[in-house]
Amino acid sequence: MTSFDLETTTIRHINQALHDACEGEFSIASPGGAHALACGLDAPLSVTIDGSVGYYCAGMNQHASVTVGGNAGTGVAENIMSGVVRVRGDASQSAGASGHGGLVVIEGNASARCGISMKGVDIVVGGDIGHMSAFMAQTGNLVVLGDAGHDLGDSIYEARIFVRGEVASMGADCVEKPMRTEHLVILSDLLHSSGFKAEAADFRRYGSARKLYSFHVDDVDSASSAKATA
Amino acid sequence: MCGIAGLFMKTDRYVDQLGALVAIMLHEMRERGPDSAGFAIYSPPNSGSNTVKVTVLSEHGDVDWANISSRLATAMDTSVDYRQVDDHAVFAVDGDGRFARQWLIDNFAGLSVLSVGTAIEIFKAIGDPDLVGQRLGLAQRSGTHAIAHSRMATESAVTTNGSHPFSTGPDTCLVHNGSLSNHNQLREVLENKGQTFQTENDSEVAAGYLAWRLDEGDTLTEAFERALDDLDGFYTFAAGTRDGFAVVRDPIACKPALIAETDDWVAMASEYRAIVGLPGAKDAKLWEPEPGKVYSWSRET
Numbered sequence: 001m002t003s004f005d006l007e008t009t010t011i012r013h014i015n016q017a018l019h020d021a022c023e024g025e026f027s028i029a030s031p032g033g034a035h036a037l038a039c040g041l042d043a044p045l046s047v048t049i050d051g052s053v054g055y056y057c058a059g060m061n062q063h064a065s066v067t068v069g070g071n072a073g074t075g076v077a078e079n080i081m082s083g084v085v086r087v088r089g090d091a092s093q094s095a096g097a098s099g100h101g102g103l104v105v106i107e108g109n110a111s112a113r114c115g116i117s118m119k120g121v122d123i124v125v126g127g128d129i130g131h132m133s134a135f136m137a138q139t140g141n142l143v144v145l146g147d148a149g150h151d152l153g154d155s156i157y158e159a160r161i162f163v164r165g166e167v168a169s170m171g172a173d174c175v176e177k178p179m180r181t182e183h184l185v186i187l188s189d190l191l192h193s194s195g196f197k198a199e200a201a202d203f204r205r206y207g208s209a210r211k212l213y214s215f216h217v218d219d220v221d222s223a224s225s226a227k228a229t230a
Numbered sequence: 231m232c233g234i235a236g237l238f239m240k241t242d243r244y245v246d247q248l249g250a251l252v253a254i255m256l257h258e259m260r261e262r263g264p265d266s267a268g269f270a271i272y273s274p275p276n277s278g279s280n281t282v283k284v285t286v287l288s289e290h291g292d293v294d295w296a297n298i299s300s301r302l303a304t305a306m307d308t309s310v311d312y313r314q315v316d317d318h319a320v321f322a323v324d325g326d327g328r329f330a331r332q333w334l335i336d337n338f339a340g341l342s343v344l345s346v347g348t349a350i351e352i353f354k355a356i357g358d359p360d361l362v363g364q365r366l367g368l369a370q371r372s373g374t375h376a377i378a379h380s381r382m383a384t385e386s387a388v389t390t391n392g393s394h395p396f397s398t399g400p401d402t403c404l405v406h407n408g409s410l411s412n413h414n415q416l417r418e419v420l421e422n423k424g425q426t427f428q429t430e431n432d433s434e435v436a437a438g439y440l441a442w443r444l445d446e447g448d449t450l451t452e453a454f455e456r457a458l459d460d461l462d463g464f465y466t467f468a469a470g471t472r473d474g475f476a477v478v479r480d481p482i483a484c485k486p487a488l489i490a491e492t493d494d495w496v497a498m499a500s501e502y503r504a505i506v507g508l509p510g511a512k513d514a515k516l517w518e519p520e521p522g523k524v525y526s527w528s529r530e531t
Binding site: 032034052055071073090092093111112130131132 | 488516
């Protein structure tokens with residue numbers, strides 16, 4: 001275990017040490033709400049942060065496992081590619097934004113725009129999520145054990161949203177959808193891997209009505225000929 | 231981007247350290263607004279005193295404050311004292327503070343009246359927020375509440391006058407992170423209702439709106455609830471009155487805000503790192519204010 005303390009060293013030093021490492025366990029003390037901690041990791045490291053962090057913690061994460069002991073500011077695990085980012089407390093807005101893969105677990109609440117533009121990441125939130133979550137979500141799964149704020153899944157493409165509590169309102173083109181066996185399997189797996197004890201059957205599923213798509217499969221010929229001409 | 235740091239004392243425990251604590255908060259917010267900074271500090275008057283403090287900025291350096299003070303005394307037919315703080319002066323006036331404000335604005339082109347009231351004083355300057363705080367003696371001040379702001383100008387020039395907080399009414403101030411889109415029209419409406427503005431800044435219009443509503447008898451909460459309908463744009467506001475403090479975010483809530491509360495104080499900041507240095511912050515109740523919801527506190531005076 002390698003230990004850092006932000007009282008005595010800099011964010012840049014810590015991030016560089018994490019980038020240089022190929023494996024191992026690391027702990028970071030006294031984060032004090034600092035921004036961009038443990039960003040851009042690209043190896044199977046295990047990083048524990050003892051306290052609350054500022055913006056963009058564990059952004060662009062690949063392969064690493066990062067645990068934040070306290071709360072996380074805006075954009076935690078933004079653009080995550082793989083690995084696991086876990087927040088023991090609450091997360092501010094845009095948690096897991098644009099994530100391509102991996103797992104983001106928020107044990108507390110996540111605020112506005114959780115999973116905005118998600119592109120394959122799985123996000124599991126133990127509490128509630130704020131307004132405009134999963135805005136323009138493209139693929140991946142957003143699981144919420146608590147309630148969802150207004151305009152859930154506005155302009156959503158193909159991501160799946162599972163909510164156990166109340167949904168304040170759904171955004172444009174977001175609808176409730178039937179929970180089929182395949183969805184129960186996906187949801188059960190995610191609850192299990194994120195460490196929450198909850199029954200998949202207690203959740204409802206939301207997704208795209210596909211009314212906002214400007215591309216229809218019937219138009220595939222004209223689309224490809226347009227491309228050829230261009 | 232801008233930084234906000236507000237601290238409101240619920241008890242007297244940390245009143246003597248108000249300025250020092252807000253200086254710590256502002257220090258953490260300097261990266262959010264390195265262009266300029268300002269702060270409003272509320273220290274209640276001695277009981278029984280009716281003295282009104284008029285805080286004035288000289289935009290162009292040295293002025294003869296003694297001369298201005300005596301002319302103001304003649305114009306108001308009352309006694310006027312003053313104390314100089316760098317390029318600011320705080321006039322102590324026994325009389326109508328609104329008259330003093332308007333008289334100073336009308337008679338001295340290079341002066342800006344930053345605040346008027348029995349408790350409030352506002353100071354602002356261009357430059358690094360830490361240096362601004364040091365120059366203007368922030369850390370040495372005691373009081374019941376203070377609101378500081380670090381500014382990164384995006385839509386108007388970096389000037390002292392464009393710095394926050396803004397105040398157009400007695401003991402009222404407002405800081406803003408965001409930008410308003412209907413301020414031009416609203417400025418005209420408010421001018422017709424008797425508000426006077428000293429800058430072209432959108433945030434000053436929001437301060438004028440607040441002052442107008444308080445004049446009309448609204449509470450701070452009522453004023454901001456109405457503002458949610460009347461102000462168009464994006465914003466996180468923090469505002470102070472003589473004995474109150476409020477925070478509101480627009481319904482989309484793009485601009486960050488965090489509130490922390492203990493038995494002794496309420497703090498609001500753009501980011502968590504500004505809260506960390508406050509006494510008891512570790513055990514404070516901590517939350518993000520919800521969009522379109524007004525949060526307010528008041529003190530017995």
